[in-house]
Amino acid sequence: MNSMNRELFNELSLLFEKNGFSLFLVGGAVRDFLLKKENNDFDFVSDALPNDIKKFFPDGNYSFEKFGSCKIPFHNNIIDIVTLRKEEYDNLFRTPQKIIYTNSLYEDSLRRDFTINALYMDKNNKIYDFHNGINDLNNKLIKTIGDPNIRFKEDPLRMLRCIRFSLSLNFKIDQETEKAIFNNLDLLKKISYQLIFLEINKMKQYNNFIKIKEYFKLENYIYLKQIKRKMDVIDLHADTITKCFNNNEHLFNNDLHVDIQKLYKGEYLLQCLAIFLNKKDDIKQKFKEYYEFFMKEYQKNQNTLILVKNYDDFLSIKKENKIGILLSIEEGDILDNDLSNLDYLYSLGIRMITLSWNYDNCLCNQLGLTPFGKEVVKKMNHLGMIIDVSHANDKVFFDVINCSTKPVIASHSNCRNICNVKRNLSDEMLKKLVENGGLIGINLYKNFVGENLIDHFLHLKKLGYLNHVGLGTDFDGIDNPVCVNNASEIGKLSTLLKENGFNENEIRKIFYQNFQMVIKNILK
Known part of the structure; x- marks a missing residue:
């Protein structure tokens, strides 16, 4: 200490x-x-x-x-x-x-x-x-308190914790405790795979993992090769990094909408995490603080997370039974009229930028994209970075669509036809977004949803745009999200879509397949 x-x-x-x-x-x-x-x-x-x-x-x-x-x-x-x-x-x-x-x-x-x-x-x-x-x-001995058979029946996950401690501390397991593990391993079949994989992925970082896995014959009791998700999930936008930093929370477990345990429970494949920057602050200093905080949290949890920088990284998520993180920045003024700053952010692993957050900046204003903004769009296309037009005004939106040669996304925006607020996209904007090959991520903020969340999905289905829809919850950037309380409950939205006539293939497109294609088309 x-x-x-x-x-x-x-x-x-x-x-x-x-x-x-x-x-x-x-x-x-x-x-x-x-x-x-x-x-x-x-x-x-x-x-x-x-x-x-x-x-x-x-x-x-x-x-x-x-x-x-x-x-x-x-x-x-x-x-x-x-x-x-x-x-x-x-x-x-x-x-x-x-x-x-x-x-x-x-x-x-x-x-x-x-x-x-x-x-x-x-x-x-x-x-x-x-x-x-x-x-x-x-x-250097690991021993349960009391009868190990009873302790493992109370909580079978303790057996994996025992094995993990033996690896991390390089301790032996007490003879009676080890015997009880062998006698009770079958109980692991009753534990959710999300909890199993959190423990297994922690073990994988240690040199003797393979040896001890074979010693206890773990593959006879738990499936170690690949997570069997019922429905993969990709969320295009959450403000968890900023919220964690400001609330002194941690990424593995917290009281926010998103943490690693909630992502496992929600069967997430990828979470896009935004570093939100407020122009009123010293944004370069704030970015430094937020980014360093995230990297410390990421390094502590590399056994469960993959920072996705290219499509090969994305494909590694399932192979390694981990959760992908795609880093984004929410406020393009961080570029400060200097294209070399974009190269620097790319080198740090940033792969998406929300061009503005409600206010004029060096990239865009009420008249549309600035000359520098147009250069940024072209360079992001060249580097392989995702352009996000959520929060941009209509003129900026159309300028970006006309300027970009790659798909553009509105990571957390809804349909203006259903909820008439400027932050949502009009049908004309949706049409241009679809023609561009991009997609819209449906936001769970009640002021952008209106009366019924499902109406936005139904409207997009009616327009024939379901190949261009994803999820952009805005978790930890909003209070009281519609439909779910946090990331662990995202499956409720799948159930709601089924109840409203969406089939499995349509839900898979919305939940992850559409954005997977964007990643494949853009990230190098």
Whole structure:
């Protein structure tokens, strides 16, 4: 634990004590502290209930209060705190049937998976070890707390976590624990493949993965070759990078519309992530901050993500059982009247640019594309970058269509005929977009949807444009998206389309096939 995190822990502990409660660091952070390994992923437990914490942290996120969990803002960090508890499993399968809050660290420790992860530490570095976890750390041994057969029946995914820890820490698995894994591997067939692949992809980065996979004969119990998605999903636009950065969240798991776990659950093939830039800010500095944040998050999650820079990268997504990320920028003023800036952004992996965000800039204004904007369109065609005309005014739209020799997209726009707002595309604009070979990504923002989301799809179908329609949810750039709450629920839209007369082939085109063709035609 570095000095900055130590200071944060001390100050937060004192604040809890001042309000009559205790605070402890628990789990992997304590384990890695004892192993002298860096770990900035902290889990805290307290005898305070979320309702107690709310009194001295009124600005926290208490949406999971009923589960004894909350998130509090503290010195530009979002801190997860869980109330000490006991758990009872009536059916012995994954979800506890009953949660009982307690003041006892020991009782809380009994619900944890492995002895080395059931270590608690207070602000004075005092370690609380109820299951000989320190001894197991010294002996480089992974052992469950209690009967391993029961622990694996409670949550079969613990078997894969056990194997992963043995790889990441280079520890042996305790004999009884290993025996229980062999006895219970069949339970993995009951776990969703999304959760399975999150664990498997984490394992793949370690040298001994193949050896240990064969040792436990994992392929007899889980399908390792390719994710069997019911319906692949590509989303053309989400503002998750900016939202994560501003909210001190992480890409793997957060309270936003999009994170890696939600993308797996939603069966995503590719998520286009926009770096949104506001002209009122120092956009070059903001871009630097957002981009560096994303790359740190990406490097932490390379076992589950592929940054798509060309069509071969796209084809690798399924082969490697990962999720693709296509980086875009939402505000062309970042180019600052200098074409070399476009080369620089391309070198960083940016493959899509939304030319403007509602205001005039160096690329476009109320009269249409500027001379520099026309140069940018031509150079993006040459480099193999996707041009996005969402937020552009009508004159800019038609100028881009006339100037571009490659397909153009409106990544998150709807039909003006259905919802008459300027941000949506008129039928004339749709006709030109189709003639260009581009596509429109349907936005879930209620002010652009109007009365009925499906009406936009039906209108496009009536016009004969279904080969030019995709999804552009605008997740994390809007509040309360229509139809779904977050990326994990995108399948609800597939069901809704079926109920309104769309067949499987039409839905596949909308969900991923149409944009796949755009990627194939543009990215080099």
